[in-house]
Amino acid sequence: MKHVTIKDVARELQCSVSTISRAFNDKYDIRKETRDLILAKAKEMGYSPNPMAKSLLKQCSNQIGVVVPEFINSFFPEVIIGIQEVFIKKGYQVLIMQSNESFESELENVKAMENNMVDGLILSLSFDTQNVEYYENLIKQGFPIVLFNRVSNKLNTHKVVFDDYKWAFFATEHLIYQGYKKIVHFTTSHSLSFSQNRIKGFVDALKKHKLKILEGSIVEAGLLISDGEREMEKLIAANNLPDAIFCVNDMCAIGAMKMLKKYGYKIPGDVALVGFTETKLAELIDPPLTSVAQPTHEIGRTAAQLLLEQIESKGIFVPQTVTLNGRLNVRESSMKHTKIL
Template identity: 55%
Template sequence: MKYITIKDIAKKLNTSVSTVSRAFNDKSDINAKTKEVVLKTAKEMGYRQNRMAKNLVQRRSFNIGIVVPEFVNSFFPEVIMGAQDVLFEKGYQVLITQSNECYTTELKNVQSLENSMVDGLLISLSSETANIDYYQDLVNSGFPIIFFNRTYKEIKASKVLFNDYKWAMFATEHLIRQGYRNIYHFQGIKTLTLSRERRRGFMDAHKKHKITVEPHQVITSGFFMEDGEIIAKKLIKNNTIPDAIFAANDQLAIGAMNVFKNNGYKVPEDIAFIGFSESKMGSIVEPPLSSVKQPTFEIGKQAAKLLLDQIEAGNNHSPQTVMLDGELHIRESSQKKI
């Protein structure tokens, strides 16, 4: 099979290679009619643009890497959809990997994407990630990278975050206003910024209402349903049953709620629950779970826009933080029955 080149097109039209090239690259210094003729002739001849060669000239791969912790919940797929919406429009493709909440896997994914010469990276850290040196080195080297949702305050890079503190406070205040006083918080991985901010919101809601929080009321956990189940079983075994539980995400809340229900506790009469992140599962469990809704699609869009801005700015880039807001959806799991 003979591959058609721009030289072949130029020869057929009896024009220069540079004229054909300008037509393909939509340059302003080429006549509109000439451009139309070039593109029509190229199509008739079966010309296919060599994207790799073009990328080498532009020193870009037009690929973006995305690394997320898991696909169990709809949260990260929805974020990716938002990012793709922006990136596809600008001619970029995305390479998606997931770490399965494992730091080693996460690092291998990042290094693999680097070796694939992606133009930039969107990443949400795993629950195991404690060493951020590699990421700070990437940032310091000028590699375009945006952190979203899960990150560390110490990383000096651009981030797209949710106002976890504000909405954790609102969620806790809802429980307090329902009359619950002995409220426990399952805080997730405590080293992550979002976990710290949700815990801070929980604590400050109690301070605002002049309610003391004992150390045992804040429990460090993972983010999976199984983590919620393990904690609930320990609470039941020790006969330390709270009035209500505010969990760092829906999975924790649902796992604990199932255990309490299976052990004869009524929700919300005996114990109330409120989660975070508004998972689809939270709306179909019985009773439906109260939760904080995050703007997942918008998180992805904002992260992609920041990354494209950083790629264009090059060495003139300055780190930015975008903070997004959400909604508190109250359902039966946290409403006292009169």
């Protein structure tokens, strides 16, 4: 792998390297004919400027880093596609790493990125990230970081978020409008900001419609299928079935669904279900699951745009929080029903 360098082209054309550089960078002080000649010859020789040398000189790498908690659900990959859309066009490379929901791994990734001199970072915090001190320092030093979805209010930087409160409210209200009265919320660890917001939305929707919030109305399940299964089985065993369940995410809802089906209950006939953060699964399972879809591509594009602006402005910046709209995709699992007596 011998690469053609600017010097090779210069030698071939009997001119100086600076002229070649000018031709490639479209400077004003070069004659059109020489530029065309150089570009043609360069193409013939297979020359293209070495990005590493450029980076070293310009003191920026034209790379941005993306660190996400996981790769397995389609949510983050879709966000990344949005991010790439923006950056590829601008000639940036996108480095992607996944922290596997571990704080240490996340920090390691971020440090690796920093070490690699990425020009900016797009980050979604892992579940067990409590200590954001390191990121706080980076931001204070002026290192561009944009957070999305899993954010921390301790960090004063650009953020792209989803209005969990609002959409949890809508999702719950949808169940109420369908005629369900005894509605339960399967949530996850209260320490996560998004779960707090979804709980709040759920509670406020019930309040608005004067429905009682009982002791068992909010169940700390979790984000996995097994969590939904476990809690659902408990309810079944206690013979304490609600009319409907609003779940913290699709996985949890699917777990509940599996368990209900296993015991022969009908959905939505006996229990209606609503998920959140729509995955591809939602419309494939039986019955199709009502869920709140997030605009994944747009989240990615927006985060990328914010980061790009911050990188290019290089000056003072005012941290901005962009809240994107979602969409409640109503499917069979939460349809209105008339109970067969």
